[in-house]
Amino acid sequence: MISTILLLGTILSTVPGRIEDVAGSVRRNVLLPIGQTLDRLLAPVDRALQPVADGYNRRLGTYFGEMTGLQFALIFGALIALLTAGLWAPLVSGSLLRTLALASIWAIFAMSWDIQSGYTGYISFGHSVLSAAAGYTTALLLVHVNPELSLWITAPISVLAALVLGLLIALPSLRLEGPYFSLITFVAVLLFYRLTTAFTSLGGIPGFSSPDVFTWDPTMRYYYMLVPMLLIALALTFMARSNLGMILVAIRENESAVSAAGINPTKFKIWSFALSSIPMGIGGVLLVGFTGNVDPHTFVIVDNSIEMIAMAVIGGMSSILGPLGGAFLFEFLNHEVLHGFSTPVRYLFLWGLVLLVLVFARDGLFRMIWHRLGAVRGENE
Template sequence: MISTILLLGTVLATVTGRLGDAAGTVRQQLLLPIGQALDRLLAPIDRGLEPAANAYNRSLGRYFGTMSGLQFALIVGSVVALLTAGVWAPMVGPLVGGGLLRTLALASIWAIFAMSWDIQSGYTGYISFGHSVLSGAAGYTTALLIVHVDPGLSIWVTASVSVLAALVVGLLVALPTLRLEGPYFSLITFVAVLLFYRLTTAFSSLGGIPGFGQPDVFTWDPVMRYYYMAIPMLLIALGLTFMARSNLGMILVAIRENESAVSAAGINPTKFKIWSFALSSIPMGIGGVLLVGFTGNVDPDTFVIVDNSIEMIAMAVIGGMSSILGPLGGAFLFEFLNHQLFHGYSTPVRYLFLWGLVLLVLVFARDGLFRMIWHRLGAVGGESE
């Protein structure tokens, strides 16, 4: 029995080896020339954009990282596209299944989640499977405040208390677990989600399965709703990119690569891991508040379930972990595929496609799609980044 299986394994291994050779040929014969042609095509554009990029590099490059001409154009183009989506999305929407503004608003919220996850898990390598607990804490705090304290509380009060709640829950999870090395942290966060889910369904004061319907949505106007979600998202992206490019981000990456080296350099890794978790909890809380304003309902299925945590991880993976902007792009791609392109399929089929895509990215493009594009664009000018 075992020997037949081993034989099968050998056969499988040789076949995959052949496939590897074939992939090598394809890369040589097909992808390389295409890449070179693209380089030739794009290089003049890159040079043309250089002055603008250089002006940026001189003034702000120190804080947010330097870019080549094309990279600069990509960022500026994306920001402009996001800011003007209220104008173009209703026109383009019908071509891709309709409801594009809703998808973009949802993608903005998820982008916040994915980026928050990234600054903690992507940068330090301590993978959290429980980030939905943080957004859940914020969402449930908002709902509980509105239901039990005063339905007329201003959004500023509920939002700030909710973000604080997310931070407190984040520290509660982080303080005991982040002292440990290795996989324990992931295990604890995973169990924490399950526990939180059980709490919300077990106690009627937490709303049970139906949750709370009392919180109001921010607005019903799709254009306004989109901007309510997109502008905080862009600000958070800016803030997190700044943090990630600062010394803090450098230490977090160092923790991922070699924690004992960080200790040896006289830096306390635990302190910085807890910092990164706190830094991640705050935008998670903001995202949770926005999600309440988007759905108008706080229940375990939209806020807590494990799938949510995994979904933000998937977005970060597709976009490229430890790059902040990668997960942002990943979130938009994920939601666009989910709600627009695969619009006609049933939910399980859509998710099967998406999880398949994530697996492919994990195996064949570990750095993520957007990071790949980014580095390719950076390499057009001849110098590799």
Template sequence: MSSETDRSTGSTRVLGDTWRSVDDGLRSVGNRINPVFQPLADGYNRLFGAYFGEMNGLQFLLIFGSLLGLLTAPFWGTFSLIQTMTIACIWAVFAMSWDIQSGYTGYISFGHSVLSGVAAYATAMLVYNVDPEMSMAITIPLSILAALAVGMLIALPTLRLSGPYFSLITFVAVLIFYRMIRPFSEYTGGETGIQTVSVFTYDPLVRYYYMLIPMLVVAVALTFVARSNIGLVLMAIRENESAVNAAGLDATKFKLWSFVLSSIPMGIGGVLLVHYYGSVDPTTFVVVDNSIEMIAMAVLGGMSSILGPLGGAFLFVMLEDFLLEGLPASARWTILWTIILLVLVFARDGLFRKLWHALERYGRRGETR
């Protein structure tokens, strides 16, 4: 018994020593790289730090290195990779939109796919039922407004609820919208959907930028809001809604604002998706599975951080459609959702939030331990 205990203690000590060596090595590398990019980070911090958050040299390298990679992807990526990254841009919009409402307030929505579905169907129905030649300059704003209107229709009666009651109502909203498609098949196309929507372009390079640029705009806008006083109030609602009300702030009003902030980019994402596929159908655009995937992306990257869900969306889509593409569907889904479960157990703050904090720690100047 004593020998087994000694072996266990010895193994723990070896693992501890190994981790300390790795940690010291990472700090040493960070202390070399961070000063190289710190002047650029300092310039960014002076200009934009108050609006989007300050960062050290390593964090600056991650953000702007990733941005450079996204902007130049068509020049170094394969056709298959660019196709995957194009669809990842759209899902990143969905994940960030879900995060500003649910991740920040703690009111978990299972019905966000209805917002993107409404925008997609609005575009398709305007073309199908009104005018096949209707300009995108008309259909796109009207579709986003439709998503906002439905978002308010869901939010107004439900935001006074909390916990599972709110989540249940959002879940039911998806089911209602899905079931309404068949009775109104004359206008919605029923189960087969509407196949007459024009695509932005068939050029894969141009199409990629059509999806990337709106995603980046949404990311900047939502990050700005999240770092503002509105974002602070939304997080306070998540932590203690009663305290927010006691401070003289109307928590319900701010929750309503979170739905507005979420519905508009969800509408943008729905429009991008329908013009990507050139068609719309209930199975692709409305089902609850889409909402679950949005949540998984936010969890994977790190909720209540905006950029975390963006990274989580890219990782999720890259795993599903690129890295695991050759596997049977059952094996692909098993591996993918096992990864999500492992993140929930071992990295509840999300992988990208963990990475961000690690870069902050290893970028501290003058530290070796």
């Protein structure tokens, strides 16, 4: 029996090394040759587009990051595709516009999680509690105060509720180190879930509709979700490239060195959580407008927080635009490519994808593509 256990332990101890060997072999023998071939093919295109990218770099590169010709083409092409989706998406699939609208909301969640956890390294497992606070505040205002309240009244109050709850979680927990912060955020979302299910006055609020909150028109609903998402992406990208973003990255890399430099890491970690709470609240309000009702399963469960992390991992953490792309890929696969399969099968595939990304592309698929495009130069032709 002992020898069997020792043998099993020996086998298991070699598994991580073997996985790393396989991943390294794939990178050397598959990904590297593909990248070199693409370099030769795309280098002339990169040179042709570089003058346009240089014009952007001179005006906005300082604020949002400089780009090569191919990187500019990727961002500009994706932006045009999203802005014109109301025209072409219904022609591709009857449900595609709905999927893109839902992906816009989840992109807000993933980017919001990333500016806090991806940049500081303090992983939150309970970020869905912030969007839930905003969603339930909106619902309670409409159901129990006045169903005719304008969005311009309910939305700021709901976002404020998310911010207050975020600070209540951040103030005591971000002074801790190690896994304690993650555990506190995990417990927070569990407590909120039990709160919604324990009191019928809060849990299971019936569906409601208000023209000031959402519309059933699929095209208008899509743009209601898309425009805030794009504005949040711009704002968070600007913040991430500012001094605040650099300090957050420094905290992730070496918090002791940040303290030694005379900077209070706790203050900036609290700032990052507050900065994350505001777009999470906006996303919660949009999710109310998208679904037309509020319930614990849609807003509160821990699975939502885990999906935000999965989207950030797929796209590439600590990059803002990486989680945005990861959210759209995740939702497209879930609702368009795999829609014919049962929920367990769909999520088996999606979590398998997350595992593959962690093994073979640890920086995320979109960050890998971004850096690959940035490495293309004319001399590679």
